[in-house]
Amino acid sequence: MLTHEFVPYETRHRPGRAKPFQVRWRVGRQQHSKSYLLKAQADGRRAELMAAARRREQFDEETGLPVSELEALRKDAEPTWFDHARKYAEMKWRESSAKERSARADGLATLTPALVTDHRGTPSPKVLRRALSCWAFNFSEHLPEPPEPIAEALVWIGQKSLPISQLEDSDTIRNALKAISLKLDGGRAADNTIRRKYATFSNALNYGIEQRYFTANPLKFVDWTPPEIDSEIDWRYVPNPRQCRDLIEAARGLSARGRHLATFYGCINWAATRPAEAMNLRLPDFELPGTGWGLIVAPGSSPRVGSRWTDDGKSYEERGLKRRARGATRDIPIPPVFVRMVREHVEEFGLGEDGHLFRAAEGGLLTTKEYAAVWKEARKLVLPPQQVETPLADVPYSLRAACVSGWITAGVPPAEVARRAGHSVAVLYKFYAKVLDGRREQDNALIERFLTAEYGPE
Structure with a gap:
């Protein structure tokens, strides 16, 4: 006092x-x-x-x-911004997924070079970005010693970083905001990227409040708002059911690798699994009756993020379902056409050494690069040249959007669609608003029929 x-x-x-x-x-x-x-x-x-x-x-x-x-x-x-940012990243490391660790490091690596006393002797922007994202804000036990240029860049940023108190200056904050708005080549960053890095900056400053460096988040006093993003799916580029089927069959006919991956694509198309969820499936996760509908009990996902971000040094991380507690599962009924596809897949290809249904050509977990490459070739076979140049079905994930929109169009209640897809009803309405809106007349007719039965005709 x-x-x-x-x-x-x-x-x-x-x-x-x-x-x-x-x-x-x-x-x-x-x-x-x-x-x-x-x-x-x-x-x-x-x-x-x-x-x-x-x-x-x-x-x-x-x-x-x-x-x-x-x-x-x-x-x-007083610590510098660099000291504080490292302490913040280390504090968050243990509780974060590998993907979150990587994204946080990327955001802090973009901000930190802008928060320096001067730029004399600055390293190459690419070297400095790599030094920060891959070493300074990485706390993996498997991290190798940095090569000399990286080590020199880390010494430089440690000496030049601003005292944390200077972030209460609005011009300093604006320098950081400008940095997250640009790519390394000087072009404007994508809106999603800007919003993600803005959130990282805001969270790091909130940690500064917790550490008693600030009494309020300095971002609140700067007239700057991250760009709005339209999270609703652009339905011009979601394949229709016939296109989905043709793309999967085209992949099957490309090669033995395509035959193996056809069932992987089918899993996204008929069960709306995320690719990382499909990659993690093993045979015990399926119920495959001889006739009729089957079931997938999705146990988790295996996103590929790079070995430097995982606890065990693997290039992927086995984790729970998205936005669910670790150990939670999600049961997804699957139609007879996909039940048959899975049974035929197991009969032809068997299982990987680790029991996974889908595996890389050289063994081990299926890679994003591998299934994306086959999909790219399938698009060239199915789509007219003018559509190949558009984002129509540009990635296998578009099969998930096609599946979910098909469930909605078929009349499945939104709450059940959201449950099968593995997200909340609020998210369903956020991303699939146009499809849900297309049911308005049908829904109004159902309500009118109910009211007529209860109160009689007007």
């Missing part, structure tokens, strides 16, 4: 003590003292305190120091 109530006492002499001359004073209700070897030192210190009082400085009741000295001490002990 700061106060103007400062009361000095006479210097006390205590013979026989190692430091016999004691300066004494009171700030508010707190008594303070400091001992010195020489009387001149004690008199000098007392004079400094008296001078601060004459300047009408406030004193801190807890430490007994005038504000000017207190601020100097805090500045000397």
Whole structure:
């Protein structure tokens, strides 16, 4: 607590003590003292305190120091933005998924080069970005020693990083916001990227409040808003059911690899699994009756994120279903056509050594690069040249959007569609608003029929 109530006492002499001359004073209700070897030192210190009082400085009741000295001490002990950002990333590391770790490091690596005292001797932007994203904000036990250029870049940023208190300056904040809005080549970053990195910046500043560096998030005082994004799916580029079937069959006819992947694509198309969920499936996760509908009990996903971000050094991370507790499952009924496809797949290809239904050509977990490459070739066989140049069915994930929209169009209640797809009803309405809106007349007719039955015709 700061106060103007400062009361000095006479210097006390205590013979026989190692430091016999004691300066004494009171700030508010707190008594303070400091001992010195020489009387001149004690008199000098007392004079400094008296001078601060004459300047009408406030004193801190807890430490007994005038504000000017207190601020100097805090500045000397103050961390830099780089220190703070590393501490924040390390604090979040253990509780985060590998994908979250990578995204957070990318955001902090974009911000940090903009928050420096000057740019003299700055490393190459690419080297500095790599040093920050892959080493400074990575706390993996499997991280190798950085090569010399990386190590030099880390020393540079450690020396040049701004004190954390300077982030209360609006121009400093704007420099960081400009950095997250641009790519390394100077072009504008994608809106989704800007919003993601803005969230990382905001969370790191909130951690600064927790650490008592700020009383409020400095972003609140800057007139800047991250770009809005249209999260609704662009239905011009979602394949229709016939196109989905033709794309899967085209992949099957491409090669032995395509035959193997056809069932993987079918899993996304008929069960609306995310690719990482399909990659993680094993035979015990299926119920495959001889006739009729079957079932998938999806146990989790295996997103590929790179070995430097996982705890075990693998290039992928086995984790729970998206936005669900670890260990949670999701049962998805599957139609007879896909039941037959899975049974035929197992009969022809068997299972991987780890029991996974789908595997890479060289063994191990299926890779994004591998299934994306086959899909790219299938598009060329099925789509007219003018459509190949568009985003129509540009990635296998588009099969999921096609499946979910098909369920809605078929009349499955939105709550059940959301459950099978593995997200909330709110997310369903956010992404599939146009398809749901297309059912409005049908839904109105159902309500009108109910009202007529209850109250009679108007």
